[in-house]
Amino acid sequence: MIDRSRLAVLLDRERGSFRARNPRSAAAYEAARGHLFGGVPMTWMNKTAAGFPLYLATAKGARVTDVDGHEYVDLCLGDTGAMAGHSPAATVAAVGRRFGELGGATVMMPTEDAGWVGEELGRRFGLPYWSFSLTATDANRWAIRLARAITGRPKILVNSYCYHGSVDEVLIVVGADGEQVSREGNVGAPVDPTVTSRVVEFNDLAALERELAYGDVAAVLMEPALTNIGIVLPEAGYLEGVRRLTEKYGTLLINDETHTFSAGPGGCTGAWGLSPDIVTIGKAIGGGIPSGGYGLSAEVAAQVEGMSGLDLVDMGGVGGTLAGNALSVAAMRATLEHVLTDDAFARMTELATHFTKGVQDVIDRYSLPWSVTQLGARAEYRFASPAPRTGGESNAANDADLDDYLHVYLANRGVLLTPFHNMALMCPDTTTNDVDLHHEVFAAAVAELAG
Template identity: 50%
Template sequence: MTTASGISQVAVDRFVAAERERFLSCNPKSVALAERARHSLYGGVPMHWMADWSTPVPLFVERAKGARFFDVDGHEYVDFCLGDTGTMFGHSPDPVARALAEQAGNGLTTMLPGEDAVVCGELLAQRFGLPYWQVTATATDSNRYVLRWARAITQRKTLLVFDGCYHGTVDDVMVRHRDGQTVHRSGLVGQAYDLTEHSRAIPFNDVEALEAALAQGDVCALLCEPAMTNIGMVLPDPGFMQKCRELTRKYGSLLIIDETHTISTDIGGCTRLWGLEPDFFVVGKPIAGGVPCGIFGCSAEMATAMTRARQRASEESHGHGHSGMGTTLSANALAMHCMRANLEQVMTQAAYDHMLPLAARLAEGFRQLIGKHELNWSVTELGARCEFQFCATPPRTGAEAEAAFHDELQMALHLYLINRGILITPFHNMTLCCPSTTAADVDRLIATLDQALTELLAIPGARE
């Protein structure tokens, strides 16, 4: 049987079997740790999805720096995953490492602000163009809190998202679009109430569906990435994001832009690059250089509306209650000091000037490989990240991106790369370049993937 990727399942199975044997033979310490871990960690890992990589047992890391990490068996890897954007500017950047050491002896969390908070607010406003900011522990928290604000401000309950979106683990976004209806995301564990009552999912790049959803008059906000990145990369059609802004304003809904992944596009994100003018703006993962931290910004109009919403809630509760937002560790002193260092010294224009051309070089290398091996695949490129996808043309919707998935082939190629010291983002074929990535690293990834495809396609019946 030949899959949609153009490569037979039999060939993929033979290919991956040899790579699994190679991994187990070359990584005895990881194998031993995996056996030890299964007695104390659920699934043998501290978070269950860490067992979902392509390796037959988890790959245990010893240390990481810049664009590289080392496993417990002493192997060195070039890292194009970078913590799935969490370390977008490289592992342990020197300024952030110094900030960690500086703050370690000066208090980690106090529930009170310091000067770092003021400086960070000023830097964020300057960079992203929104005047007011709040700091959370993760982007999930930021999205959850912004959704509360949107519902309080508009006095509407329904959240609108795009099918295949990624906004962390906010309950309200765990929906998909199927046959014209909003349904629960498959595999959702322990969901106690019907998310479709107050969440609506529509296809990305579908202006007609967007207007129809907003025209119902019950949507508090459209929460979206300016380009989809988790279902496989999906870029907006020309003018689509501007249409999102136009239509949300027309129908009285707010626009929330989540740039937790797309911040790799530009120092001001797609928001500044494309002039998106959101009501709220969210970033998480990389904003503090890998230290857990999230932020959200808002316009002056939203800040005024937030104050009115708080006053209304206070009056309704007779002055007592809880906003439902904030955790004790939000905006802790350690995170604030690291975010300041990251914004001032790491997340710079010079960093982007280094990253973006390398990603373009990598994307072009992928295209040449696809042509060389006569594969009906495509490449999607956005700033410092790119992805090769098992479809002839880049997908326009989450459903199209998902239809191009071939999990077994993807995992086989990933395992081949890992066995030769290269890591790319799991679950799809996305790569990210950081300030420590070199042209030689990019060329090595291209050459190794070329070798993988050559070996795979040489298996008898691979193209049958």
């Protein structure tokens, strides 16, 4: 239903406008290419709809300003890393006090803040014992190691097109013929992931039971809802079925709540009454300071502590020197205690509902074969209708040119979405006017496309 020639003309126009609007960002990118691999601090920053990234000048709350002086409503929010908003006051104060007044960001000594954070995460997610990392990727790596130690089994099972950071075992998908294959573009895998992992489509309990029946899966590592391929929600009874099957086959269940934390103060685990053995989380809980962690059920913690021969103190592969450092933990405490509160989530979710309704109104007005899906404080639109029910279906709905057109059109008019997909996230500082600006610009982009 999309006129591809018209889309190409509009996309070329918007990219030209982007280049004209952002000369300082363009110049900074060119200057960095002689010194930075890929021209950027991290290669994923090259994911841009217009050929070069915008360079940051300032950020506060739900707003960012680039080096060319343009202000944006930020609905990207660091792909959930800034769910608390940019530089929330309580977190800034706690970090400043810890690093400046008190000193000692990294002293290899625990702080009293850590116990508070562990107790609060236990309240929210229902698992009593917590350990900290600097990223959710590391939390997942360490959780996988513990699962293998407990079960004595080698393999991890994930969902096709899941997202669990750069963990080697998760870069596996269900192929076109139903076979299990390494995900396209996997860089320098130390071992073919088909050796270390099994993979099934989300919402497919029959496939899950088939793969668990082999008896070699230590843990199912999953998001309660897929997020990084567009939001894919669980069908009725699916998550209960996953828990039932993992218990039947003696497999641990790990819920990665790093992105699904948007569902509420305790993520999907708290909002939907789930009972995983382990929860992993990162990004948002530190209010912008690198933070992550994993929580263990009492049973899992007892099993690990009861096993002889596990080096949990020095070289056992479940920690890092900076993990749980005083600065990171101070940021987590302030963010959880004062910023990402129960009341804040209620307001953020209400705004996301307003966002979802506005996008759906535009889709309906133009009879587009698109869908929009909400997960608490987060919503995404996808170029498929009905909304995809598996990662494979959602991946098949990708449309790179249409993605780029909407992203650069919005950016040229002061609205930022997550560059990897059409995700909009609300933070405590997001306003109704911010959401309405997106609706206005999104509707204009669609109107031009429709002709």
